[in-house]
Amino acid sequence: MARLRVDFAGPHVSVQDAGRPGRMRFGVPGSGPLDRRAFTAANLALGNPAGAAGVEVSMGGLRLTCLEGELGYAVAGGGFILEHLGKRGAWSVATLRAGETLAIRPGPWGSWCCLAFAGRLQAPEWLGAQATHALSGLGGGRLAAGQVWQVDDARPVLPRAIPCPVAARPRHDIRVTLGPQTRFFAPETVETLLTAPWKVTEAWDRMGMRLAGPRIAPEAALDMASEPILRGSVQVAGDGVPSVLLADHQTTGGYPKIATVLDCELEALVQLRPRDPLRFHAVTPEAAVQIARAQAARDARYFKALEQETPRC
Amino acid sequence: MRLFPLCTPVAEHGLLIEFGERIDAAIHARVLALDAALAANPFQGFHEAIPAYASLMIRFDPRLTDHAAVAAHARGLIDRPFSTPEGTxxxxxxxxxxxxxxxxxxxxxxxxxxxxxxxxxxxxxxxxxxxxxxxxxxxxxxxxxxxxxxxxxxxxxxxxxxxxxxxxxxxxxxxxxxxxxxxxxxxxxxxxxxxxxxxxxxxxxxxxxxxxxxxxxxxx
CATH class of the missing domain: 2.40.100.10 (Cyclophilin-like)
Known part of the structure; x- marks a missing residue:
């Protein structure tokens, strides 16, 4: 058993696991980590199941002190900086021992970082998952200074690096399919979505990220009956400002969705930072499926290699 | 003129099936009927269905199926005679x-x-x-x-x-x-x-x- 004290936690630092898929019909989004690939990588690097509970760290950063025990950990996602017995980059595995402190803070790139533990993090479950749902706070919960978290069956691990795949990087060119509610927008407005230089703003959280750029207001009056929303929906409010909805999104809503970011591109999108530029590129649904399959195959190879490199305990 | 039911692909993993545009009991009954039919007849790669007022979103695994196959499956279910679930x-x-x-x-x-x-x-x-x-x-x-x-x-x-x-x-x-x-x-x-x-x-x-x-x- 190991115990960790939170010395500092920035906003939006929360417990996550594989999430709670399949309950959108009850108003419950999937939640889980924003960078699912990095989260899986951190867990696999420790020999954990891919969806074991860990901590998602925002650009606000996190500092933990180990009060008791010896706890192996893995950090993956973004170009974050770790301070623990010296300074090094994320994408690494090490062991935190009683009296030692681990700090995770933003580095040269990326917005989200995942911390996995060699052991079982004790955190509340909601609907069978420890992932935190930001709006309600249900699930494992947010981290805050002064808390003490317990990790059962904690074990030490040998230090090593985790390979950082190319796909882990933020990307400024993001592929979408148009719709499903393009009918509320003039053709020129759809063209503007696809040609304008967009920027990430400071208005971001686990529910979504608002973008800055030209106004792309819907044409028709907004009397649309609420329609289902997916993670990746590009929703445009009445003021013409688009937002990309993320892991803790509402499940239905009455604002039209001009486009939808490919699910397999969301990791590349969420690692962008405020003021970073981005552009949207429309692809056909058939192309979207091909892109997703190719990415899934690359991820599967990466995960398999990670598992093979992970020492058995 | 939009002809319902209408199937619209959403990203690589979604298909939105619209039965109309209004909040209306008869339109909603068709959403419920397809929702129930899908639950009874899921396809390979089916993840979940999300009912709304006038539409049903179907989420699927794009590694196992695609929009065209899911649309064909849904249309097959829509064409069957349906009875709206009574509701508890x-x-x-x-x-x-x-x-x-x-x-x-x-x-x-x-x-x-x-x-x-x-x-x-x-x-x-x-x-x-x-x-x-x-x-x-x-x-x-x-x-x-x-x-x-x-x-x-x-x-x-x-x-x-x-x-x-x-x-x-x-x-x-x-x-x-x-x-x-x-x-x-x-x-x-x-x-x-x-x-x-x-x-x-x-x-x-x-x-x-x-x-x-x-x-x-x-x-x-």
Whole structure:
């Protein structure tokens, strides 16, 4: 058993696991980590199941002190900086021992970082998952200074690096399919979505990220009956400002969705930072499926290699 | 002219099937029928279906299937003769005392507060969809005489368990939230039940009646 004290936690630092898929019909989004690939990588690097509970760290950063025990950990996602017995980059595995402190803070790139533990993090479950749902706070919960978290069956691990795949990087060119509610927008407005230089703003959280750029207001009056929303929906409010909805999104809503970011591109999108530029590129649904399959195959190879490199305990 | 049902691909893993554009019982019945047919006849790679007022979103695994195959499967189910699921009757308790907007609603619709209460209790509600937040079940069926546009600005900090109305819709909130809907009562009935085997009180399509309780009858 190991115990960790939170010395500092920035906003939006929360417990996550594989999430709670399949309950959108009850108003419950999937939640889980924003960078699912990095989260899986951190867990696999420790020999954990891919969806074991860990901590998602925002650009606000996190500092933990180990009060008791010896706890192996893995950090993956973004170009974050770790301070623990010296300074090094994320994408690494090490062991935190009683009296030692681990700090995770933003580095040269990326917005989200995942911390996995060699052991079982004790955190509340909601609907069978420890992932935190930001709006309600249900699930494992947010981290805050002064808390003490317990990790059962904690074990030490040998230090090593985790390979950082190319796909882990933020990307400024993001592929979408148009719709499903393009009918509320003039053709020129759809063209503007696809040609304008967009920027990430400071208005971001686990529910979504608002973008800055030209106004792309819907044409028709907004009397649309609420329609289902997916993670990746590009929703445009009445003021013409688009937002990309993320892991803790509402499940239905009455604002039209001009486009939808490919699910397999969301990791590349969420690692962008405020003021970073981005552009949207429309692809056909058939192309979207091909892109997703190719990415899934690359991820599967990466995960398999990670598992093979992970020492058995 | 949009011809329904309409299948629209969404990213690599979604297909939106629209049966219309309005909040309408007959359109919603078709959403429910396809939802039930899919649950009984899932396809390889089916993840989940999300019903809304006039549409059903189908999520699938793009490694195992694609939009065209899912659309063909759905159209096959839509073309079958369907019966709308009956919906289980549910009861929700409501206390109309200490309801901040009841006097304003009464004044706006030209009824006494007691007549507003009677009209609300007389409504035959149906769960049309969930949305906004976990357990926020949108109940259609507010009687015409009580239909009010939402407030121009949201009121902050409305506590969980508020019984809210706006237009033809009613809902019982599950979280403390800002809302622009009218608070006409409070309910001790929990939509998020906390029970592992049945965490949500309603399924989409269930029928709901409200039963009045006095302030003193509040459980606990």
């Amino acid at each position: 009757p549910r009861e929700v308790l409501v206390c109309y005392e200490d309801a901040p907007d009841l006097p304003a609603v009464a004044q706006a619709v030209g009824l006494s507060p007691e007549a507003v209460i009677a009209a609300h209790l007389a409504g035959d509600y149906r769960v049309f969809m969930y949305g906004f937040a976990p357990g926020y079940a949108y109940l259609a069926g507010v009687p015409q005489a009580l239909q009010m546009p939402r407030k121009p600005a949201a009121v902050r900090g409305v506590p969980a368990g508020a019984v809210l109305i706006a237009g033809p819709q009613c809902l019982v909130s599950t979280l403390t939230m800002p809302t622009g809907w009218w608070v006409i009562g409070r309910s001790p009935t929990r939509i998020l039940t906390g029970e592992a085997d049945r965490p949500f009180l309603f399924d989409v399509g269930d029928r709901v009646r409200f039963r009045r309780i006095a302030e003193g009858a509040w459980p606990g």
